[in-house]
Amino acid sequence: MTIYSYSRLKCFQQCPQKYKFQYIDWIKISQEETVELFLGKRVHETLEKLYKDLQFQEKNTLEDLLEFLQYEWRKNWDDSIKIVNTKISPEDYLSMAMQFITHYYQQYRPFNHEKTIAVEKHIIVDLDGGDEYKLCCYIDRVAKTDRGWYQIHDYKTCSRLPSTRNIQSDKQLTLYALCLKERYPYIKNIQLIWHFLRFNMNIVSTLSDREINELKQNTINLIDEIESNEQFPRNQSRLCDWCRFKNICD
Numbered sequence: 001m002t003i004y005s006y007s008r009l010k011c012f013q014q015c016p017q018k019y020k021f022q023y024i025d026w027i028k029i030s031q032e033e034t035v036e037l038f039l040g041k042r043v044h045e046t047l048e049k050l051y052k053d054l055q056f057q058e059k060n061t062l063e064d065l066l067e068f069l070q071y072e073w074r075k076n077w078d079d080s081i082k083i084v085n086t087k088i089s090p091e092d093y094l095s096m097a098m099q100f101i102t103h104y105y106q107q108y109r110p111f112n113h114e115k116t117i118a119v120e121k122h123i124i125v126d127l128d129g130g131d132e133y134k135l136c137c138y139i140d141r142v143a144k145t146d147r148g149w150y151q152i153h154d155y156k157t158c159s160r161l162p163s164t165r166n167i168q169s170d171k172q173l174t175l176y177a178l179c180l181k182e183r184y185p186y187i188k189n190i191q192l193i194w195h196f197l198r199f200n201m202n203i204v205s206t207l208s209d210r211e212i213n214e215l216k217q218n219t220i221n222l223i224d225e226i227e228s229n230e231q232f233p234r235n236q237s238r239l240c241d242w243c244r245f246k247n248i249c250d
């Protein structure tokens, strides 16, 4: 039985052939880690520490967090990490990561706007109760406000701010909301919050039950389409330039 994730479903929608390489043939092609990916991981684990410690009433100062970030950065850094823009040094990237954390910390301290109920939450749900449509997700942070809203927080370190259209068509957090609702049916009101750390801003959106139900049906239909697919045709697009299977794709 297959458990589907957002990235797995998205991969099929982007290119069925790529999906076949990655999830059916399990072809392993090693890819260099980029500095952007490395920075994202370090920033995420620093925010994870902030909120996990807060759940146990331990308040980190900004200095504590920056020290943690620098320690983890140096411990994990490897000179094989790819930096495309050679004018920017690893230390510049570290300063950038420290700036993201500093701005975030200054904006949200004393961190009492909402109550964090889970950090790096892993959820697996069964969409039809018959083990055929299983979905999993990892949510950066789930919180609850005094007014009864459940919030799904997602931290982005990307260098571009998406357009409203891109945000509306981004199904990642919507799928997370579906997982949360399926797992905890008593949850009524959900907010999706994207934190764009580089720009020190966030985008908030809400979802109606109708939208979540529609997404559930669309997800079931997409899983049916994947499971019944035998051809896995190529879908060439500008994304081919970043595809790790480019060299083995005809």
Ligand code: SF4
Pocket: 015, 017, 018, 234, 235, 236, 237, 239, 240, 243, 244, 245, 246, 249, 250
């Ligand atoms: S190179 Fe393009 S067409 Fe080939 S698998 Fe990758 S995304 Fe699909």
